[in-house]
Amino acid sequence: MSVELPANYDPSVFERPSVTVDVVIFSLVEDKLKVLLIKRQAAPFANMWAIPGSFVKMNESLEKAAVRALADETGVTDVYTEQLYTFGEPNRDPRTRVITVAYFALVPHDAIHHKVGRDASETGWFPISQLPPLAFDHAEIVEYAYRRLRYKLEYSSVGFRLLPDVFTLTELQTAYEIILGEELDKRNFRRKILSAEILEETGEKKKEGEGRPAMLYRYREDAVAEVKTRRLFP
Amino acid sequence: MSVELPANYDPSVFERPSVTVDVVIFSLVEDKLKVLLIKRQAAPFANMWAIPGSFVKMNESLEKAAVRALADETGVTDVYTEQLYTFGEPNRDPRTRVITVAYFALVPHDAIHHKVGRDASETGWFPISQLPPLAFDHAEIVEYAYRRLRYKLEYSSVGFRLLPDVFTLTELQTAYEIILGEELDKRNFRRKILSAEILEETGEKKKEGEGRPAMLYRYREDAVAEVKTRRLFP
DNA sequence: ACAAAAGTGTTGAGAGTACACCCATGC
DNA sequence: GCATGGGTGTACTCTCAACACTTTTGT
Numbered sequence: 001m002s003v004e005l006p007a008n009y010d011p012s013v014f015e016r017p018s019v020t021v022d023v024v025i026f027s028l029v030e031d032k033l034k035v036l037l038i039k040r041q042a043a044p045f046a047n048m049w050a051i052p053g054s055f056v057k058m059n060e061s062l063e064k065a066a067v068r069a070l071a072d073e074t075g076v077t078d079v080y081t082e083q084l085y086t087f088g089e090p091n092r093d094p095r096t097r098v099i100t101v102a103y104f105a106l107v108p109h110d111a112i113h114h115k116v117g118r119d120a121s122e123t124g125w126f127p128i129s130q131l132p133p134l135a136f137d138h139a140e141i142v143e144y145a146y147r148r149l150r151y152k153l154e155y156s157s158v159g160f161r162l163l164p165d166v167f168t169l170t171e172l173q174t175a176y177e178i179i180l181g182e183e184l185d186k187r188n189f190r191r192k193i194l195s196a197e198i199l200e201e202t203g204e205k206k207k208e209g210e211g212r213p214a215m216l217y218r219y220r221e222d223a224v225a226e227v228k229t230r231r232l233f234p
Numbered sequence: 235m236s237v238e239l240p241a242n243y244d245p246s247v248f249e250r251p252s253v254t255v256d257v258v259i260f261s262l263v264e265d266k267l268k269v270l271l272i273k274r275q276a277a278p279f280a281n282m283w284a285i286p287g288s289f290v291k292m293n294e295s296l297e298k299a300a301v302r303a304l305a306d307e308t309g310v311t312d313v314y315t316e317q318l319y320t321f322g323e324p325n326r327d328p329r330t331r332v333i334t335v336a337y338f339a340l341v342p343h344d345a346i347h348h349k350v351g352r353d354a355s356e357t358g359w360f361p362i363s364q365l366p367p368l369a370f371d372h373a374e375i376v377e378y379a380y381r382r383l384r385y386k387l388e389y390s391s392v393g394f395r396l397l398p399d400v401f402t403l404t405e406l407q408t409a410y411e412i413i414l415g416e417e418l419d420k421r422n423f424r425r426k427i428l429s430a431e432i433l434e435e436t437g438e439k440k441k442e443g444e445g446r447p448a449m450l451y452r453y454r455e456d457a458v459a460e461v462k463t464r465r466l467f468p
Numbered sequence: 469a470c471a472a473a474a475g476t477g478t479t480g481a482g483a484g485t486a487c488a489c490c491c492a493t494g495c
Numbered sequence: 496g497c498a499t500g501g502g503t504g505t506a507c508t509c510t511c512a513a514c515a516c517t518t519t520t521g522t
Contacts, residue, residue, distance in 0.1 A: 014289040016250035019322075019333055055248040058331050062322035086320045086335050088253075088296040097292050099253055101320050101333075170501075187503070188485065211500030212492040404474075421476070422512065445473030446519040 045135035279369035
């Protein structure tokens with residue numbers, strides 16, 4: 001214990017909590033917004049469902065830890081991730097003090113391949129509206145992530161990140177409708193999304209399916225991420 | 235070290251980082267938006283300025299730790315605080331791994347009384363546009379906080395939190411102008427802020443000053459915090 | 469009466485919303 | 496030729512932005 005330094009400047013005199021990252025992984029599966037959960041095997045909360053997570057290694061950034069936890073469960077790298085909030089109530093983990101930095105991730109369903117060797121009964125995709133009881137404070141974390149997702153959808157363009165690289169406008173609109181939980185007008189949706197200039201035509205058309213083939217679009221990587229919205233002031 | 239539990243379920247097998255909270259404290263002083271800084275005395279970064287912070291105690295929530303750090307420096311409790319972001323790059327503190335949960339706080343200047351016994355040369359209010367070099371990654375944290383503050387001002391009603399309990403509409407408008415860095419139209423500002431129904435008249439008028447006395451307003455505690463903005467969808 | 473700040477309405481432009489029909493393809 | 500989903504334009508409403516003069520008080 002240092003005597004030269006004032007106590008509140010010296011990390012070594014303070015007890016240290018454990019730090020984890022937990023990731024709320026969203027995907028669109030079977031026309032529903034679903035969340036990836038893992039069945040816990042060990043106590044506490046053995047046999048309960050939880051969101052994937054990991055302890056933060058000493059030489060690893062939080063972002064990297066989150067991406068690692070995500071890749072471990074889905075096999076997917078190069079995914080949209082965003083830090084959500086840090087949950088640190090003293091007794092959220094009954095074993096010891098554990099502070100968790102929560103992230104949320106949007107994964108296109110076609111990119112997922114679950115880890116080989118993991119028992120399928122251990123992981124599952126659950127509709128956001130029909131979640132089982134969750135371990136720790138994970139219900140609160142998922143709730144928070146879902147709110148943030150809906151919110152972001154309204155003023156930015158993250159919706160694409162749930163779709164394959166190329167997609168039709170109808171597929172995109174359906175994704176928005178599923179997440180926002182309301183129907184959108186087809187003409188207005190198209191005008192708005194196209195005038196935001198965040199998409200480009202691929203020139204290809206979708207072959208499969210009935211009816212007239214649809215134009216395929218792709219996200220413009222050079223597009224500005226945040227779509228400007230109406231501001232309260234000025 | 236446990237053998238029964240899989241390693242990634244057992245906190246005890248992982249090295250633990252130190253966790254701090256750091257608070258970006260904003261106030262309006264002399265018609266400028268200023269940030270409270272503290273001069274570090276100990277290494278590392280001795281004699282450099284830093285934002286106030288504290289280690290998180292084992293039985294204390296993050297929010298409580300932030301409020302405590304804030305009260306220690308300003309003597310103010312009952313202040314608007316909000317969790318900002320968690321910074322955790324492995325080498326942000328040269329001594330050891332320190333993860334910091336950053337908060338920002340809005341303090342009415344008239345409520346501040348600096349801690350007795352603290353040397354005045356140790357703390358100072360700095361205009362956001364003229365900050366000295368800061369310790370650690372604190373410049374990044376302040377930058378992030380400032381962006382968030384401007385952003386929040388545009389779609390919510392946090393502006394009041396920088397003013398005394400009662401204030402005139404001109405004072406409120408001036409606060410918005412200082413933070414946003416642009417002039418606002420008086421009539422439009424008043425119409426907008428009044429139609430948001432977040433203020434109530436006190437019935438009193440401001441006596442001091444030249445010219446016609448202004449009505450005094452107060453924030454309506456029952457007002458909804460978020461003012462609805464135009465949404466991208468639908 | 470004059471200086472100083474408070475307070476108050478209207479108009480034009482742009483964005484949002486509601487709404488219905490023709491088009492391309494596969495079977 | 497018909498079933499299926501894709502693609503398109505217009506009129507109304509509402510919100511935002513720009514703009515100048517009258518009112519109340521102190522000296």
